[in-house]
Amino acid sequence: MSRTNPFDPPPDYGEMREKGPVALAAMPNGEKIWLIVSYEHARQILTDPRVTACRSDPGFPVVLGMPNRKLMHEMSKKLPALLSMDPPEHNQHRRMVIPEFTVKRVRAMRTRVAEIVDQCIDDLLATPRPADFVQAVSVPVPTLVICDLLGVPYADRGDFSKHTGTLVRRDSTEDEKRTAVTTLMSYLEELVVRNEKDPDDNVIGRTITRYRKAGPYSRKHMVGMAVLLLNGGQETTANMLSLSVVTLLSYPEYMAQIKQDPALMPRAVEELLRYFSVATENTGYRAAIADIEIGDVVIRKGDGILVVGSSANRDSRAFIDPDKFDIHRDSQHHIAFGYGAHQCLGQHLTRLEMEIALDAVFRRIPELRIAIPEEQIKFKYDASPYGIYELPVTW
Numbered sequence: 001m002s003r004t005n006p007f008d009p010p011p012d013y014g015e016m017r018e019k020g021p022v023a024l025a026a027m028p029n030g031e032k033i034w035l036i037v038s039y040e041h042a043r044q045i046l047t048d049p050r051v052t053a054c055r056s057d058p059g060f061p062v063v064l065g066m067p068n069r070k071l072m073h074e075m076s077k078k079l080p081a082l083l084s085m086d087p088p089e090h091n092q093h094r095r096m097v098i099p100e101f102t103v104k105r106v107r108a109m110r111t112r113v114a115e116i117v118d119q120c121i122d123d124l125l126a127t128p129r130p131a132d133f134v135q136a137v138s139v140p141v142p143t144l145v146i147c148d149l150l151g152v153p154y155a156d157r158g159d160f161s162k163h164t165g166t167l168v169r170r171d172s173t174e175d176e177k178r179t180a181v182t183t184l185m186s187y188l189e190e191l192v193v194r195n196e197k198d199p200d201d202n203v204i205g206r207t208i209t210r211y212r213k214a215g216p217y218s219r220k221h222m223v224g225m226a227v228l229l230l231n232g233g234q235e236t237t238a239n240m241l242s243l244s245v246v247t248l249l250s251y252p253e254y255m256a257q258i259k260q261d262p263a264l265m266p267r268a269v270e271e272l273l274r275y276f277s278v279a280t281e282n283t284g285y286r287a288a289i290a291d292i293e294i295g296d297v298v299i300r301k302g303d304g305i306l307v308v309g310s311s312a313n314r315d316s317r318a319f320i321d322p323d324k325f326d327i328h329r330d331s332q333h334h335i336a337f338g339y340g341a342h343q344c345l346g347q348h349l350t351r352l353e354m355e356i357a358l359d360a361v362f363r364r365i366p367e368l369r370i371a372i373p374e375e376q377i378k379f380k381y382d383a384s385p386y387g388i389y390e391l392p393v394t395w
């Protein structure tokens with residue numbers, strides 16, 4: 001299904017929601033999958049013990065961008081990741097990193113994130129106009145932040161960004177994906193091994209120490225965690241920054257209100273997250289491990305499921321006038337970061353990065369504008385997470 005405009009999910013989801021909470025659809029490989037399109041049932045499925053997140057479960061759908069099931073199983077075996085674990089294993093591993101991403105811990109990063117943002121804006125201002133906002137600000141801000149947190153040298157970004165990019169692109173081949181995972185794993189394994197010998201005061205070092213205190217330590221799990229954090233921490237937030245700039249610039253009345261009352265920025269960020277729900281067509285995959293009755297449909301044991309958060313976040317039963325972008329609404333209950341046990345670990349960090357970056361960009365460059373007509377902006381109609389490839393701006 002395709003979007004018909006850059007600001008809304010494909011209209012098919014709206015039609016599906018009218019008909020019922022779930023819809024049967026076909027994945028690109030022809031396999032059938034249950035799409036959960038309503039808000040209420042999205043939250044129900046994401047907290048239902050009768051579903052598994054385990055990618056090697058035979059009923060688990062081949063996720064978009066994964067060339068085939070064999071590769072998906074191979075990758076999840078090689079690289080254990082939180083996203084693919086069920087309780088109690090999931091809780092055991094998630095507990096090891098939770099302390100790194102609490103609201104309190106993230107708040108303490110404010111000064112460092114602000115420095116990174118200022119540096120990127122300095123670089124943007126030093127670039128001849130028009131400049132690409134994606135390459136100057138959207139990509140480097142979350143990349144620098146996650147590199148800082150993990151202790152990954154930013155100078156290596158050329159290498160790992162190529163591989164994290166290959167992993168999210170839908171058109172990469174089986175060999176390209178395999179190479180990307182193997183290279184990222186060995187790159188991060190080196191970092192993990194260094195920290196095993198002499199733990200740094202960063203997320204990797206502290207998590208290894210926490211693992212060791214809790215019981216037997218597994219290098220494989222630590223590498224899986226590092227790959228997930230490096231991966232999850234970049235593309236999603238980068239795309240949200242670009243989409244947010246385009247959207248806010250097209251609502252001058254909201255910009256004026258935020259300027260007058262900066263306390264409105266966190267609300268605006270929450271609404272932007274709901275409105276775009278950039279990650280929720282490539283996450284939220286599950287498989288039923290028992291029959292589940294939902295509305296007047298029975299999802300059978302072994303069936304594949306995709307919870308479509310971008311549809312749920314436009315459900316009129318959960319949000320009044322859901323297709324309207326409204327920074328004054330209460331959108332806090334959106335599920336752009338998922339819901340339940342697997343809810344995004346990096347959500348507070350994303351909020352912080354977005355608030356600081358958007359505030360600084362519009363404060364420091366009040367004349368910022370898009371340098372091309374909106375219809376020429378290269379939106380990522382063909383990629384997950386959704387976003388923008390290139391955004392020429394001037395001032």
Ligand code: HEM
Binds near residue numbers: 229
């Ligand atoms: C706009 C930014 C982001 C969005 C929209 C987003 C979205 C999501 C969603 C929807 C899930 C749940 C997937 C599921 O239930 O299957 C998730 C999980 C996760 N996210 Fe994010 N994410 C963002 C940023 C980040 C950042 C910055 C990090 C790391 C610093 C991160 C790390 C993770 C991790 C580790 C998980 C797995 C949690 C678990 O399985 O227990 N994310 N994210």
